[in-house]
Amino acid sequence: MSLASTMTERAERLLDAVPRLPWTSGPSPVVELSALAREVSAAWLGVKRDDLLDPEPGGTKVRKLEVLLASRALLSATRWTSVGAIGSGHLVALAAAAQRLDKELDVEVFWQPLSPHIEENLAFTSTLAHKLRFHGDRYALALSRPSLFLSKTARGAAVVPAGATTPATILGVARGAVEVARQIERGELPVPDEVIVPLGTGGTAVGLALGLALLDAPTRVRAVAVVEPWFTSRWYLTRLADAASRELRTLSGDDFDPGSLSSRALARLVVDGGQRGPGYGRSCPESLQASSVAAAHGLELEPVYSAKAFAALLEVARASPERRLLFWATPRKSGPLPHDPRWREKLPARLAEALERGRGPKTTRRRFVLVGATAALALAAGVRTSGYPEAVDGARTFAPWEIAVLEAAALALVEGASSELPRQCALALDRFVGTLPDDGRLEIHALLLAVEQGTLVAGSLSRFTQLTLGGRREVLASLARRKGPPGLLYRGLRDLVMAGTYQLPSTWGAIGYGGPLVEEAPRASRYDALVGDVADLQGLAA
């Protein structure tokens, strides 16, 4: 059985419209593991070796980066910045790409439990990075540097999204599926029943599912979750698939229905949540066992991402025999990477100490904890910020979507609000929040993002501004009832809206407040005579 070549040609034509740097040349090889297939009673079992992809150090990330870095904003920037765990494969691939394109790279990293693989990655990243800043955990990072998640630039550098997951890079991965179709034609493998892949930020899993949908292949994608559930929710994956489908339609100019493509992709996607183990970046007995099984068959897998997916593969094979299973090896090639032998000496002191101890700083979910979740949701923000007004007159602090969130919140929170009040409240807050220092402002941006994109927290799948008035009130009431981050989110938003509303003189009459007794225009006072200028510093010059 093969796939229809007309479909393959069409898929190639559509995906060729996605701009990319011509980095990957030939396909990554497919290697059959026949002995293992016999052991686990699979009809066929093989591995798509993206770890052997060109250029070095390989890995599926290359498929994403060759698309992502082709964007004008990133190509023209001289400095990039991005975030990841200390051993992040994304940062390794990005560091290699930055070197290749002669860009300076600033990285902001957070702790993850150590393994030799993690240290190899960190050695490489820290050798090539222009600057490396360390944060105790993801929450601390999201909190202190929300611009990395919310803006296109941070500290003057162009932001490369965490995990490099964007609508375009999903399409970069979809090319991989089409590549497999050609390998099937050449007889290198049968049409698989399932492709098994780790599920991190979702880009690879959704990309492969989209590719398979374009091919009309009967193959399912088993996405094995290695991160927290919010990344792996159907809602999140649907957003990714929708956005990537729309992106493909826009870029290709073809008139297919993106909604239908997205649904067909999602119909092929199965999220397997059975292998999370003790959490992100941490191995478990099953993953270690899977890793040693793979090693026995010539496949080296790091124990925290790929090995969890491989454990899922073994489980599937045993549970449903006689199936054709393709394992997608997403990490870079195994083994140490070139690095400065004195890389440890250049690390920030806190990180060096943590490495020495073998243990990260104490994790504190302090302050506005939800920003952690917000950071995750913000990955989808690029996907979900369409459909707002282009610009709002008079707004200087807030983006149009933020004004829309504040207006929607004002209507839901303030009883008897006039039709002008929401806009006036939002603009009043625009001025007031503009007086806050950077960290205060960013926190409010994060809060608004969490409200708008984070309605999932309250069990709803729509963004806040798209809910009906009743729906918004329900969401807010349910947040208000909860302690912890959701409660804080409610309280922050409520306080903002009340402050914005009741500073408006139009609201005072109804509550019996007469307002100021003095003119707003400055009046003279005796202190004016005490005001001097630089000439009054004479005699103090050093």
Place this chain on the structure above:
Amino acid sequence: MIIDGRTLPLPLVLRCDVVVVGSGPGGATAARRAAEAGKSVVVLERGGLVTPGTSTQREEQMVPRLLRRSGTMTTRDRAVQIHQGQGVGGSSLHNLNLCKRIPDAILSRWIEDRQLEHLPLSRWHALYEEVERLLQVTPVPTSMRTRHNSLLEEGCRALSWAGGPLSHNRTGCVGSGYCILGCAYDAKNNALKVMIPPLVEHGGRVLTHCSARRVILDGDRAIGVVADVVDPASHDVLGEVVVHAKDVCLSASATATAALLLGSGVPDPSGETGQSLRIHPAVLAAGDFDEPVESWRGVPQSFECTEWLDLEGTRHGHRAWIVPASGHPMTFATMLPGHGEEHRRLLERYRFIAPLTAMIHDDTAGTVKPTRDGFSIDYWPHEEDRAELMLGLAACARLLFAAGARRVYLPTRPFPTQVNASDVEAIALMPLEKGVIDVAAVHPMSSVPMGDAGTASAVDSRGRHRHARNLWIADGSLFPTSIGVPPQMSVYAMGLHVGQHLANA
């Protein structure tokens, strides 16, 4: 003269006898004393010059000018709101002008426990007399007692609870009720009015919008201060002012002073610096009356209830002090819990609502740590302090009912708890949980407690740092413990005291 830092050619390097960080009651007073003694003095102030002529009585305009972080400062876990002032005159621009001395019982304990060699009781009394003279402290005239304050008095009388009139430092007060937004009538005898003109007259310079970043050390000696000139509109750092001085005096408040010491690496072998912060945490209850109260009008606080404040430890040992609290609409609407119809209903009662606040003489040690942007505060009252706060809250409710309130609201989250007269006793037994009941504070202090020989203190009772020569502290950081009364008089007293020693240095 007062010079806007934003107009200076930057970077700028100056040299003088004394550089003072902060122009509030402590700094402005110490600077004035030093200048009067003939020293050349430069004061660095992070805020701007807010004159009566530019006070607009609009919350959204004045709060960002008068309060650090536009009034949004909290502890790191957001459980406690902390308000701190800025601007030439510091917190005395927006405070409510209450004038109380620290009781002798507390001073005597300090003198004994901390061996305060240079601050015997007689010295404290003399300092207070001078402060009262300078600030023209008088009892608030009975004619200026608002209905809101009279309700507290009536509550005290009905319950036979201890209470009495308060004194203030105002002259020419018109009773507008806008004290908290800066006085547009120049009626507050605050640091701007009382200390800055004589300072300028004696050649002192105040540089505004200059946020001190670091004390410059040369071995074991402080030799100056580096400050960033910050544009308040954009928060951009416009450049740097470096002031080299023979003596450096920190009067940046208990939070910023401790953070500056720690962030500058000033040695403190005892490790006390920043580890013993007190803040006078407070909670609030609001009574709904049949008659209009209009709590925002007139002198905000002129009567106190001291029934549950036993600073001498001779009655019951409780530590809660009760006074009226008020807010203009933006503050009031934010303070009221809930939203929608419920919030609206409460707000429609704005004219009829009389809030009372219970502030405690706290024992909990909070911490201040320097951060890139200033400092962070950790503070959550320990069990006994939480119990005192809830006792204070219950007492507020009792007073309100005794004064004739129909209903009393406690600002619990997510929705306000409405209590009846019969529930009052139960309030004191409610647990105080983070985020469930609002806790606020306006009196950070005690972060660099003073002490003399035989104590571990980093600063002696002249305000002199014991591990960095030529470095002085003159603000509420010096208090060895919480004081249980509004601190302004005592901070002015520290300014006078340390200023005198600076003048003689």
